[in-house]
Amino acid sequence: MLKTRLTELLGIEYPIIGGTMMDLARAEYTAAVSNGGGLGVLASAIFRDTAAFRDEIKKTRDLTDKPFGVNINLFPMMMPPDNRAYLDVLAEEGVKVVETSGFAAPEDLVGLFKERNMIWMHKCVGVRYAKKAAALGADAVTVVGYENGGATGKLNITTLVLVPSVVKAVSCPVIGGGGVVDGRSLYAVLALGAEGVIVGSRFMLSEECPIHPNLKKALCDASELDTDIIMQSIGFAHRVWLNEPAKKTIEMEARGCGIEEIYPYVSGEAARRMYNDGDINAGTVSCSQGIGLIDRVMPIKDIIQEMVAEAEETHRRMSSFIS
Ligand SMILES: Cc1cc2nc3c(=O)[nH]c(=O)nc-3n(C[C@H](O)[C@H](O)[C@H](O)COP(=O)(O)O)c2cc1C
Structure with missing residues (x-):
C-alpha cells in the first residue's frame, strides 16, 4: 500500500508516473503504465496535428479506463506544435491531467489550466524552477536529478540532493526522479520526502515501449x-x-x-x-x-509490481535496522 497525496490527487494506485518520451509515449505505452496502477503520460509533441493527437487520446482511452495524463512540450522544437490548440483538444476530450516540461513554467497557460479545472504538474530540474511552478499554482512539481535520461538543464543537481531541497521549498506534492529503476530507488525517493516518482528509462526497456x-x-x-x-x-x-x-x-x-x-x-x-x-x-x-541496473525487458505491469514489492521489502529491511 503506497498512499500519498499524489495517489489521492490523481486517483491512481501507486505513486508512479510514467516518464513521457518523445516518439515513444503513445497510446500503448501510456495505457500500459496506467493499467499497471501508475499514471501514463502521453507525449503530445509526437503528433503533427490536432486530428492525430485527438485520435491517440481516443486510442489511449480505448486501452485503459484508468486516469492518464498528457505532456505539453515547452522545449524548443524544429516544428513546435500549437500547444493552445492541443489544450483545447484535452478539454474537449475530458483529459484532466496535464504535465508541462521545458526550460520555464508556462505562465501564459496557467490561467487556462485553472479555468478548466485541470490537474497541472510541471517537470523541471532545479529548486528555483520548482518554486516558480508552485508559486504559479502547480498541483504537483516533478524534479529529475542529473542522473536522469533526457534533459538535464544546467544546474546538474543529483536526485539525492534535489528532491529533499524541493520538498523543503514547496508545499505541493513533489514527484522525484532521475535514476528510479527499481523498488529500492522508489523507496529512497519517497524517503527523501517525495510523494511520487517518475520513471523513464526503466519503462523504456519494457515490452510495450515501441523501440526495436x-x-x-x-x-x-x-x-x-x-x-x-x-x-x-x-x-x-x-x-x-x-x-x-x-x-x-x-x-x-x-x-x-x-x-x-x-x-x-x-x-x-x-x-x-x-x-x-x-x-x-x-x-x-x-x-x-x-540503465546499469536494468538487464531485462518486462511488461510494464510486472515492472511496477516488482518495484512495489521491492519497496515493501526495503521497508521491512529498513525497519529491522531501527529499534
Ligand atoms: C527515450 C526518452 C525520451 C524522453 N523524452 C522526453 C520528452 O519528450 N519530454 C520530457 O519532458 N521528458 C522526456 N524524457 C524524460 C522522462 O520523461 C523522465 O523525466 C526521465 O526519463 C526520468 O529519469 P530516468 O530516465 O532516470 O527514469 C525522455 C526520457 C527518455 C529515456
Missing part, C-alpha cells in the same frame, strides 16, 4: 558508465546512451561545432531510425545512469 529489440538489448547490456551529457554547448543538455553518434557529438562540441553540424547525429529522424529499424548507431537516445 536490438536497441533494447544494447541498453540492457549497458552499464552505469555508458551514458554521458550531449548538447550542453548549445544549451540543450541531455543525458544519452554513449553510442558512436553520442561520442561523435561530444567530440564535435569540444571542437566548437554548432547545431547545424551536430544536428544529423541528434535529430528526431535519426532517433526514429534507431527505434524503428534497430540501427543502434543511427542517432542518439536519452538514457539514465540507472
Whole structure:
C-alpha cells in the first residue's frame, strides 16, 4: 500500500508516473503504465496535428479506463506544435491531467489550466524552477536529478540532493526522479520526502515501449558508465546512451561545432531510425545512469509490481535496522 497525496490527487494506485518520451509515449505505452496502477503520460509533441493527437487520446482511452495524463512540450522544437490548440483538444476530450516540461513554467497557460479545472504538474530540474511552478499554482512539481535520461538543464543537481531541497521549498506534492529503476530507488525517493516518482528509462526497456529489440538489448547490456551529457554547448543538455553518434557529438562540441553540424547525429529522424529499424548507431537516445541496473525487458505491469514489492521489502529491511 503506497498512499500519498499524489495517489489521492490523481486517483491512481501507486505513486508512479510514467516518464513521457518523445516518439515513444503513445497510446500503448501510456495505457500500459496506467493499467499497471501508475499514471501514463502521453507525449503530445509526437503528433503533427490536432486530428492525430485527438485520435491517440481516443486510442489511449480505448486501452485503459484508468486516469492518464498528457505532456505539453515547452522545449524548443524544429516544428513546435500549437500547444493552445492541443489544450483545447484535452478539454474537449475530458483529459484532466496535464504535465508541462521545458526550460520555464508556462505562465501564459496557467490561467487556462485553472479555468478548466485541470490537474497541472510541471517537470523541471532545479529548486528555483520548482518554486516558480508552485508559486504559479502547480498541483504537483516533478524534479529529475542529473542522473536522469533526457534533459538535464544546467544546474546538474543529483536526485539525492534535489528532491529533499524541493520538498523543503514547496508545499505541493513533489514527484522525484532521475535514476528510479527499481523498488529500492522508489523507496529512497519517497524517503527523501517525495510523494511520487517518475520513471523513464526503466519503462523504456519494457515490452510495450515501441523501440526495436536490438536497441533494447544494447541498453540492457549497458552499464552505469555508458551514458554521458550531449548538447550542453548549445544549451540543450541531455543525458544519452554513449553510442558512436553520442561520442561523435561530444567530440564535435569540444571542437566548437554548432547545431547545424551536430544536428544529423541528434535529430528526431535519426532517433526514429534507431527505434524503428534497430540501427543502434543511427542517432542518439536519452538514457539514465540507472540503465546499469536494468538487464531485462518486462511488461510494464510486472515492472511496477516488482518495484512495489521491492519497496515493501526495503521497508521491512529498513525497519529491522531501527529499534
Ligand atoms: C527515450 C526518452 C525520451 C524522453 N523524452 C522526453 C520528452 O519528450 N519530454 C520530457 O519532458 N521528458 C522526456 N524524457 C524524460 C522522462 O520523461 C523522465 O523525466 C526521465 O526519463 C526520468 O529519469 P530516468 O530516465 O532516470 O527514469 C525522455 C526520457 C527518455 C529515456
